[in-house]
C-alpha cells in the first residue's frame with residue numbers, strides 16, 4: 001500500500017511537470033537577419049543557459065506572425081515572454097492579451113509607448129537612450145574635425161568651414177532612428193558647427209539597402225560627402241562597400257588597411273559596436289562607432305526573466321529599475337584611439 005501511494009505521487013508529479021513546463025521563457029525577435037539583433041540574441045541565449053529554458057522565435061518582420069507566435073507560446077504555457085516587437089505600437093494589444101493570461105512581459109530594443117507600458121505592473125523594458133547615442137556620434141565626429149567649430153582641420157576637404165554630411169536613417173518610426181537622426185544634428189548645432197546635410201535617407205537598418213541608397217546619393221553627381229553618419233553599423237558597412245567600389249577609399253600600398261594620414265578615405269560613423277564593425281574599424285575603413293551595449297542588455301534581460309520566474313523582482317535586483325519598469329543601459333564610444 002505504502003509503495004502504491006509513492007508510485008501515485010511520483011506519476012502525478014511527472015504528469016504535472018509535463019503539462020506545465022517549469023521555467024519556460026519565450027523570446028520573440030522582429031527578424032532574424034539583423035546584425036545587431038544577432039549579437040544581442042546570442043548573448044541572451046548564453047545568459048539563459050542553465051537558468052531557464054528559452055524558446056527563441058523570429059517574426060519575419062510581421063506583427064501578424066508575431067501575434068500568432070505569442071498565442072502559441074500562451075498555449076504552450078510559457079511563463080515569461082521577452083519581446084522585441086515588430087511594431088512597437090502593437091504593444092498595446094500584446095500587453096492587454098498577456099495581462100488576461102497573467103504572463104509577465106519584458107520588451108526590449110523597440111520601446112512601447114509609455115501609456116502601453118503602464119497598462120499593467122508586470123511589464124518591463126530594457127533598452128538604451130537614443131539621445132545619448134546621437135550625441136556621442138556627433139562628439140566623435142567633432143573630435144575628428146579638430147574640436148573647433150570656427151577652424152575645421154584638413155578633413156574639411158573643400159575648406160568652406162562647413163561639413164557636407166550624409167545621414168543614413170534606420171527604420172521610420174523606430175525610436176532609435178528618429179531620435180538618433182534628430183539628436184546628432186542638434187548636437188552639432190549646439191556646439192556651433194555648421195553642417196550641410198546633403199541627404200537624409202532611410203535604409204531600414206539594413207546593409208544592402210544602405211549600399212543601394214548610398215549608390216543613388218553618389219550618382220546624384222554631388223561631390224562626395226565629407227562625413228557619413230549612419231544610425232547603425234550595418235548601414236555604415238553597406239555605405240563603405242559602395243564607396244570602396246567607387247574608389248573613394250584607396251588602399252594605395254595594397255596592405256588591406258587604410259592608412260588615414262596618407263591614403264584617401266571618407267569618415268563614416270556607425271552605432272552598435274558589433275564584431276563585424278569592430279573589424280572594419282581595425283582595418284581603418286569605419287572611423288568609429290557608439291557601442292550599443294548588447295552584452296549588458298542581455299545580462300539585464302536574463303536576470304530580470306529569472307527574478308520574475310522566482311516571483312521576486314525586489315530591491316536586491318542588480319540593475320536599477322526606473323519607475324518599476326525601465327532598465328536603461330548606457331552607450332559607450334568606440335574608436336581605435
Ligand code: BGC
Nearest residue numbers: 034036109176205232272292
Ligand atoms: C540598432 C540597430 C537595429 C535595431 C533593431 C537598433 O537599436 O542600433 O542596429 O537594427 O535596433 O530594432
